Amino acid sequence: EAQVTQNPRYLITVTGKKLTVTCSQNMNHEYMSWYRQDPGLGLRQIYYSMNVEVTDKGDVPEGYKVSRKEKRNFPLILESPSPNQTSLYFCASTSSDAFDTQYFGPGTRLTVL
């Protein structure tokens, strides 16, 4: 089954404690991205990656890091989380060949105290 998985689904942490949200897709997609969704603001793109070792900043990259060492994985790293990073995070992937459909993960609800 084609899917995008994220872990963890829910996370409560404290300010400054480094965390990683994993994202994995099994569709051999080149393009992957991370979004955050906040009330009244819709989806905002954090980072995206067009292929392995190719990443680029989206709309709101500050406070986040990503890496793309393998095609299937695109982890989102918060080196020193702050309360303003409390949000709902979505990972997504798309085939760069077709750009036909963007597949989203189930979301990760992050709370930073």
Add this chain to the structure above:
Amino acid sequence: SQQGEEDPQALSIQEGENATMNCSYKTSINNLQWYRQNSGRGLVHLILIRSNEREKHSGRLRVTLDTSKKSSSLLITASRAADTASYFCATDAGPNNNDMRFGAGTRLTVKP
């Protein structure tokens, strides 16, 4: 009010040809993004170009940005029938990156 305006509104080409779509906007921007939408489906993000960048490539896609003319172009090379879709530009001018304005889109048809 609408910020990005795509040109042309509709474009029909043969498979293998290049497709160029243009976007003009009115105010200063932080970045400009291109999206694709198939009929009845959601938007798919293609590429983001920042105000201090002039050109970006990704596979068969090439995007340019001319801030002096307040315009951007999306070029799809060696088009395929599967490229048939609507293409939108979206500009982000807000101080908090939450003020995105979409244009009406260019409907691209690629004939096999």
